[in-house]
Amino acid sequence: MDYFELQDFNKRIGLNTKLDNISKEICNIYNLGNFISNDLITIGYEDYNYILTSSQGKYCVKIFNKERNKKNLNNYLERIRIISDSDVKSPKPLKVNGNINYCLNYENNDYNICVFQYIDGKNFFELQTKANEEEIKELAKQTALINNLNFKPDFIYDSWAIINFENEYKNKRKYLSEEQKKYFDNILKKFKKIDINKLPKGFVHGDIISTNVMKDINNSLWIIDFAVSNYLPRIIDLAIIACNMCLIKDSEEKTIKNISLLLNEYNKYNNLTDYEFECFTTFYELANAMHIMCTLYISKTDGESEENNYWYNEGIVGLSYSNKIDVELFHKNT
Numbered sequence: 176m177d178y179f180e181l182q183d184f185n186k187r188i189g190l191n192t193k194l195d196n197i198s199k200e201i202c203n204i205y206n207l208g209n210f211i212s213n214d215l216i217t218i219g220y221e222d223y224n225y226i227l228t229s230s231q232g233k234y235c236v237k238i239f240n241k242e243r244n245k246k247n248l249n250n251y252l253e254r255i256r257i258i259s260d261s262d263v264k265s266p267k268p269l270k271v272n273g274n275i276n277y278c279l280n281y282e283n284n285d286y287n288i289c290v291f292q293y294i295d296g297k298n299f300f301e302l303q304t305k306a307n308e309e310e311i312k313e314l315a316k317q318t319a320l321i322n323n324l325n326f327k328p329d330f331i332y333d334s335w336a337i338i339n340f341e342n343e344y345k346n347k348r349k350y351l352s353e354e355q356k357k358y359f360d361n362i363l364k365k366f367k368k369i370d371i372n373k374l375p376k377g378f379v380h381g382d383i384i385s386t387n388v389m390k391d392i393n394n395s396l397w398i399i400d401f402a403v404s405n406y407l408p409r410i411i412d413l414a415i416i417a418c419n420m421c422l423i424k425d426s427e428e429k430t431i432k433n434i435s436l437l438l439n440e441y442n443k444y445n446n447l448t449d450y451e452f453e454c455f456t457t458f459y460e461l462a463n464a465m466h467i468m469c470t471l472y473i474s475k476t477d478g479e480s481e482e483n484n485y486w487y488n489e490g491i492v493g494l495s496y497s498n499k500i501d502v503e504l505f506h507k508n509t
Contacts, residue, residue: 184215188223188238191284198227198236200279205271205290207231218300218386218482221402226293233293235266238286248287250329252276254401255289257326257378264317265398266291296391298399299420300485305385306420311433312440313396314383314416319444321398322377322409333403335469336381337411337461340366343468350471358494362464365457373450374408381405383412384419386482410451413441414458418466418493427496434459434500460497466490 190197199210208230216224216235223238239248255275258265268275269290279286299305306314334343344363348356380387381403389397421433438447438455467490470483 184217184223187221187240187242188286189241189284190223192282194225197238197279197281197286200281201227201236201277201288201290202229204277204279205234205269207234207290218298227290233295234269235291235293237289237291239288243287246329247331250331251402252289254326254328254404257324257328258401261320261324263320263324263398264396265401266294268292294389294391294397294399296389296397298387298389299385300482302390305423306388306433308433308436310390310396311421311436314388314420315437315440316444317396317398318380318383318412318416319441321380321404322412322445324378326378327406328378328404330405331403333381333405335465336403336405337414337458337465338405338407340461340465343465347468347472350475351468355467359464359468362457362460366461369454369457370450371408374410374454375445375448375451376406377409379405379407379409379412381407381411381415383416388420408451408458409445410447410455410458413437414455414462417459418462419489422489422493422496424488424492427499430496431499456497456500459500460494463490463493463497467494 194213194215195210198213202208202210207227211228211230214226214228216226222240225236227234227236239251243251252275255268259267259275269292271277275289277288277290279288333339341363344359348359351359380398380401382400383398387398387400389399391397417434417437421430421437423429423433438452441447466486470487470490473480473483474487
């Protein structure tokens with residue numbers, strides 16, 4: 176990572192000292208032993224995440240973006256608490272003085288911190304692979320567990336979220352090609368026809384994608400980063416998993432098979448309604464459209480990046496498959 180990229184990450188938290196100094200403070204506060212090293216996690220668009228290695232082992236540290244206001248931060252922390260107390264397979268936060276977070280004041284700068292157990296593995300983006308059949312089944316199970324949590328948190332607005340497509344499209348339409356505008360106009364028309372009130376709702380992760388699913392050294396899967404979770408139609412989680420974790424870029428047939436498996440497996444835990452099946456393809460299109468639109472916006476305003484290009488290409492391929500998704504076939508197989 177070059178100097179300018181590092182500066183961009185540092186701006187997220189207003190880092191005005193060496194990260195080593197912050198890590199040494201964390202080691203003292205959380206009783207983690209002696210500090211050894213840091214390893215910045217460069218994937219993601221929001222907070223500042225890194226791996227801290229101490230004499231007692233490795234830990235994942237999240238320093239929240241300084242742009243998060245108190246309400247936004249508390250909303251996120253509430254989500255972490257709920258997940259940590261559930262059966263969802265997600266890294267557990269460490270506690271200090273009974274709290275899952277700590278506000279560190281260092282050289283007149285406040286750093287809001289969470290420290291999580293370290294998962295010895297990599298996410299699917301780093302592995303440059305997609306979920307196999309057994310992993311898709313596990314994702315379906317974990318998604319059902321998440322959706323069934325009795326939790327209705329305060330709404331957090333996410334510029335990438337499917338539910339916010341209409342608003343984001345108004346602001347970002349100018350960055351699309353004329354062909355894309357026509358396509359997205361049609362998607363918006365279909366979206367407006369959906370009766371959101373008819374769709375079963377639940378606690379939704381909202382971002383179960385390759386950067387937020389980890390595989391450890393024992394091949395177990397872990398769901399991370401509930402930053403944009405909300406109480407929304409549960410079909411949203413399935414559409415997002417389908418557009419990325421199920422996508423096989425060189426095989427439309429395998430992609431369709433993966434999506435069918437995802438829906439049918441999820442249906443074993445939570446019965447999908449006829450209306451959810453009916454709306455699924457539109458939500459799938461929306462998920463892909465958001466990847467295209469948001470990455471185009473970022474590339475035009477902030478420049479290109481490997482992660483940005485990855486999501487743009489995922490969206491292009493995924494959208495090209497959308498007309499071939501036969502939801503009725505999925506429904507008949509349930």
